[in-house]
Amino acid sequence: MDISDLGFDNISLGHGSGGLMTRELLDRIIFRVFSNPYLNQKHDGSLIRTEGQLAISTDSFVVSPIFFKGGNIGELAVHGTVNDVAMCGAMPKYISLAFIVEEGLDIQDFIRIVQSIKRAADDSGVQIITGDTKVVERGKGDKIFINTTGFGPLHPKAKVSAENIRKGDKIIVNGNIAQHGMAIMSQREGLEFESSIESDTTNLNFLIWELLDRFGDKIRMLRDPTRGGLASTLCEIAADINKGITLEENKLPLEKQVAAACEILGLDPMFVANEGVFCTVVAPEVAEDIVHAMRDNEKGKNAVCIGEVTDEHPTKVIMKSSIGGKRIISPLIGEQLPRIC
Amino acid sequence: MDISDLGFDNISLGHGSGGLMTRELLDRIIFRVFSNPYLNQKHDGSLIRTEGQLAISTDSFVVSPIFFKGGNIGELAVHGTVNDVAMCGAMPKYISLAFIVEEGLDIQDFIRIVQSIKRAADDSGVQIITGDTKVVERGKGDKIFINTTGFGPLHPKAKVSAENIRKGDKIIVNGNIAQHGMAIMSQREGLEFESSIESDTTNLNFLIWELLDRFGDKIRMLRDPTRGGLASTLCEIAADINKGITLEENKLPLEKQVAAACEILGLDPMFVANEGVFCTVVAPEVAEDIVHAMRDNEKGKNAVCIGEVTDEHPTKVIMKSSIGGKRIISPLIGEQLPRIC
Structure with a gap:
């Protein structure tokens, strides 16, 4: 976008006034970039037509720095909420x-x-329908x-619930872990x-969505860590x-550099x-098929089964090392790295 | 709520970590206060069942000070979004x-x-279904x-659209103007x-909702200023x-003190x-009935017709003073008072 015609270099308090400067910011940047029938009503809200079950998720993004290797706070805010809706077994639309x-x-900036x-919204198939x-x-x-708050229809075959876990x-993950956190950290002041x-x-x-199409209620749980x-x-x-989880350390997908x-x-x-990582708990009889299905997709190409659910050590996550050692994974207590998302 | 069992006096970075401290904050305050079947799933999102047209509106609240005469940022965040959804002609539910x-x-705090x-959510009939x-x-x-992002079904008789204005x-307002701004200002530093x-x-x-029940598409427009x-x-x-609006200054409902x-x-x-103010543009034949209907409700007890739409002076708002003078109301350009909501 050509900035030369905007007439201002920085956001000022007037852009939040609700007056002409706010209108100008909206008309010249927001509406110009996002133009769609919902936003073009320029109302305080929007109307959508829905039927059946709708999943909804909200997240505020405060990541610092706002630009980082591989992305920025803008796309993160879209992907984060899109993924949270997807983890409900739904397809985010708005x-x-x-x-x-x-x-x-x-x-x-x-x-x-x-x-x-x-x-990011276009790539994810979502429309921005209202804002502030x-x-x-x-x-x-x-x-x-x-x-960002996202919503979209539940997949008709989805039965994603902790209650169904046996x-x-x-337990399958789609790809290499710890990348986002380490990318932010490498640029963090100090x-x-x-x-x-x-x-x-x-x-x-x-x-x-593709996995739900093929495997339906064999997918018990979806979460993005x-x-x-x-x-x-x-x-x-x-x-x-109230069950245990056993993980195999040598299966964890992790880039050497990370x-x-x-x-x-x-x-x-x-x-x-x-x-960009999710983990899913799946019925054992389809686990291998799911890993293969994920690997056929660019976003699941490093998919791997990392562990399983057990009746032993309920509520505990145990990591088995490659040489047979075992250690308990305790939940994080406080803050490892603030403002990561 | 008894604070003595919380074990901390302030919010710390750890409460935003996504780890145990976050869980503790949620379990001991958020889930305890808001407990409902949606939130109790403790998932990243929620499922609702809907049909037909759904209105959606989002707002971030940054008001300062966070506690002020007559309210605080919490109830403001509920009312603000509840009202924005209502202005679409819908009943906020979530x-x-x-x-x-x-x-x-x-x-x-x-x-x-x-x-x-x-x-505020209970009084407004909305449930808090997901959060961050x-x-x-x-x-x-x-x-x-x-x-807060709010949504709820459109009233079946609602036809709220600028296109229908003749x-x-x-133009009717439900009550005294300028109260919120002046309340904040009276407490603002300096x-x-x-x-x-x-x-x-x-x-x-x-x-x-009551007005839409009774007057349906005679209500052309709803806005909260x-x-x-x-x-x-x-x-x-x-x-x-692209029409003019003429206002009568002596009709404007305004408390003496304000x-x-x-x-x-x-x-x-x-x-x-x-x-707590809204203005509505209505068909002239029902204007008087609408004012009376509003006055029967505590929240519309100071309702009054303040002006009308005209073909003269298109796009301009003209105020007629009690002694017959006329002045153009120009839109606010920059900031009169930052962080008012």
């Missing part, structure tokens, strides 16, 4: 979009973020925070280190189902945030 | 709730806000920001002045419909934010 901008944000939201923009004074925010069910690790931020909704990493998600599942960076910083990749 | 908390927020959200909590470092936010249609003006924050959804005040909303409508405070500060009450 998202709302609300900005809290700190006074002084470079308008070029804002435009880059908006354009990246548009691309607030501006806070310098020092009362941090560049930009974004809330002893012997297999931690900066040379690395080419990129965030894995991406949408997973089409792959999930973002904040807190794969360990926190599995610990939560184990606690919720493993090395984790080792240098003394971090366990199991606790590092992901954005 | 809302999502996302917090961005600044590290160090007093847990007592957080609990007060959460409890006030619960009360992020924590940012001290100095990177301002106590608490809240996003010359001669009447502006503090003695006043007992209270915010008018409240839900309008039941009154709107929040940021930018009644003037900005009417200027937007005039521009959108009028006096505006005069002292040199503010035009037409530009001051409202939270």
